[in-house]
Amino acid sequence: RIYPLMRVTLTTSDGASVTVSRQLTKHSGFIEKAITDMAVDDNAVPLSAVAVDVDDATLKLVIEWLTEHRDDALPYPEKTDEERRADDIPAWDQAFVQKWDTKEDQQQTLYAVITAADKLDIKGLLDMTCKTLANKINGKTVEEMREILQLECDFTEEELAEIRKENAWCEN
Amino acid sequence: MISVTVAAQGKIKRLVGGHLKAYGSGRLSILDLDQSDQSKPRRNEINIWARVLTKLFDVVYSVLVSCFPFVFNFLNSPSPENDQEGSVGFLKKRNKRSTSVVRYSAIQKLDERSLGLIFSYLDARGIVRCELVSRKWRRAIEKTINDLPKIQSDQIRLLFDEGEVVIYPVDEKRCPCRYPMPSLQVLSRKLRHLSCLSLFVRGLIPVESTPVLKALCELCLSPQQIYLIWCKLSPASATHLAEFLHRNVTSLSDLGLEECTPGVIITDALLQPLLPSLVSLRVWNDGKSGNFAISDTTVLGLADAIRIGGGLETVDLACSTLSPTGVVGLIEAWISAGSADLSLSISHCHFVTPDSLLTLLESRNIYFKNGKLIRRGHCLSLFL
Numbered sequence: 001r002i003y004p005l006m007r008v009t010l011t012t013s014d015g016a017s018v019t020v021s022r023q024l025t026k027h028s029g030f031i032e033k034a035i036t037d038m039a040v041d042d043n044a045v046p047l048s049a050v051a052v053d054v055d056d057a058t059l060k061l062v063i064e065w066l067t068e069h070r071d072d073a074l075p076y077p078e079k080t081d082e083e084r085r086a087d088d089i090p091a092w093d094q095a096f097v098q099k100w101d102t103k104e105d106q107q108q109t110l111y112a113v114i115t116a117a118d119k120l121d122i123k124g125l126l127d128m129t130c131k132t133l134a135n136k137i138n139g140k141t142v143e144e145m146r147e148i149l150q151l152e153c154d155f156t157e158e159e160l161a162e163i164r165k166e167n168a169w170c171e172n
Numbered sequence: 173m174i175s176v177t178v179a180a181q182g183k184i185k186r187l188v189g190g191h192l193k194a195y196g197s198g199r200l201s202i203l204d205l206d207q208s209d210q211s212k213p214r215r216n217e218i219n220i221w222a223r224v225l226t227k228l229f230d231v232v233y234s235v236l237v238s239c240f241p242f243v244f245n246f247l248n249s250p251s252p253e254n255d256q257e258g259s260v261g262f263l264k265k266r267n268k269r270s271t272s273v274v275r276y277s278a279i280q281k282l283d284e285r286s287l288g289l290i291f292s293y294l295d296a297r298g299i300v301r302c303e304l305v306s307r308k309w310r311r312a313i314e315k316t317i318n319d320l321p322k323i324q325s326d327q328i329r330l331l332f333d334e335g336e337v338v339i340y341p342v343d344e345k346r347c348p349c350r351y352p353m354p355s356l357q358v359l360s361r362k363l364r365h366l367s368c369l370s371l372f373v374r375g376l377i378p379v380e381s382t383p384v385l386k387a388l389c390e391l392c393l394s395p396q397q398i399y400l401i402w403c404k405l406s407p408a409s410a411t412h413l414a415e416f417l418h419r420n421v422t423s424l425s426d427l428g429l430e431e432c433t434p435g436v437i438i439t440d441a442l443l444q445p446l447l448p449s450l451v452s453l454r455v456w457n458d459g460k461s462g463n464f465a466i467s468d469t470t471v472l473g474l475a476d477a478i479r480i481g482g483g484l485e486t487v488d489l490a491c492s493t494l495s496p497t498g499v500v501g502l503i504e505a506w507i508s509a510g511s512a513d514l515s516l517s518i519s520h521c522h523f524v525t526p527d528s529l530l531t532l533l534e535s536r537n538i539y540f541k542n543g544k545l546i547r548r549g550h551c552l553s554l555f556l
Binding site: 081084085086107111114115118126127130131133134135137138139140141142145146149150151152153154155160163164166167168169170 | 281282301321339349358
């Protein structure tokens with residue numbers, strides 16, 4: 001049973017610690033597992049000690065999102081392949097991302113939040129941030145995708161030709 | 173969807189002989205399977221070592237440069253004499269190469285699972301493009317391929333006898349694409365981004381049946397219709413045929429096995445898990461190539477499927493050890509719960525003669541008129 005007043009202290013990779021309500025952390029599969037399995041003292045969960053490298057700034061964003069979504073249904077509803085769509089991000093979430101996902105930032109924060117959501121096992125946040133990134137590259141050419149994501153091609157021309165040949169049946 | 177009957181009957185006479193492309197392409201490369209299986213990893217190994225050594229050299233070189241910068245400044249200084257010298261030229265070349273290493277982007281931090289989740293929100297053609305973006309992305313797509321959206325096609329025909337693959341697009345106005353049958357490894361690579369409504373396989377021979385069925389198991393074609401015709405399967409491939417059919421149980425509603433040998437590997441147990449969702453079942457041969465191991469268990473399974481609301485429409489069984497009791501069991505189930513027209517054909521079944529079946533039907537007060545029976549506006553047609 002989860003008591004709404006129960007609080008959990010999270011310690012980040014850069015040494016800061018944040019205390020949050022258990023009502024928020026119940027959405028993180030990782031923190032819940034840490035609390036129940038590891039029987040950590042005073043419900044203090046050191047995120048860095050268990051290979052979860054989340055810095056203070058990212059954790060603040062995660063907590064902001066969790067606070068808004070504290071009453072979301074659990075477990076997070078799994079979508080079937082047909083139901084999967086990237087254009088159903090709630091308005092609050094869109095505004096939340098727009099605040100920090102600026103052009104200058106070049107998705108650095110977005111990647112950090114995706115990684116944190118993945119490591120902390122927060123399915124709703126992971127889903128939403130992955131959709132955000134998918135929307136950025138959907139329908140784009142290979143060059144446009146590299147441009148948006150600041151990626152350089154690490155294939156040789158021959159390898160690219162090989163992959164194109166392999167996927168030739170997908171063209172029609 | 174293209175009718176398989178057309179696909180099956182499109183060529184009435186089966187072409188046999190040396191003019192077939194298969195003998196020069198598909199067949200031979202499949203026989204080469206074992207050899208190429210062994211040689212491939214070895215080549216990769218060499219590549220890995222070459223890459224490790226290159227990296228090691230880069231590291232040692234950069235450590236040396238940072239420890240003794242003056243030596244390298246001297247060596248790399250723009251002097252025509254040095255440029256002519258072999259070893260220095262080599263060092264310069266290495267140096268140039270290591271600066272062209274991929275620029276670091278934070279997206280490289282994302283692990284393959286997260287990348288897979290991102291890709292799962294793209295359309296299938298977008299995923300094919302993503303494969304060209306970077307090595308890591310290609311690896312992530314490889315690993316998560318079974319969970320990613322697929323490019324839908326109407327029908328995929330694997331014609332092993334003619335060494336040809338034909339892909340019919342969903343849009344009927346567009347022409348089907350024909351490709352020569354590649355080697356088997358290449359075939360499954362080429363099909364991995366595709367799904368189809370109908371999968372049509374013709375002319376397998378025993379030696380290739382196991383690798384082909386294994387490859388089909390690993391793909392996610394999710395066909396509603398699977399049709400195997402003129403396939404000579406090896407006894408060992410029976411488990412792979414079962415695995416392939418059972419893996420597709422959620423999508424499969426129409427199964428046809430026509431002139432597939434040996435009949436003994438087509439069993440009740442093979443069909444059992446598929447029966448509840450089948451709309452059409454055809455297991456047929458002309459009575460000259462032995463019996464299938466199909467008994468009343470299968471028809472009674474179909475009867476149960478009708479009783480729980482299944483919309484069975486076609487049953488075409490030949491050369492099976494059915495009994496009149498089993499067939500009547502299916503007819504009675506249709507009378508009590510059938511929700512669609514049903515066409516029931518029984519041929520070359522030793523124990524089901526027209527006389528024995530009609531006698532048993534009459535004893536249950538079931539009378540066919542011109543081979544037809546009408547109930548609740550639906551029609552059951554019986555062909556013996």
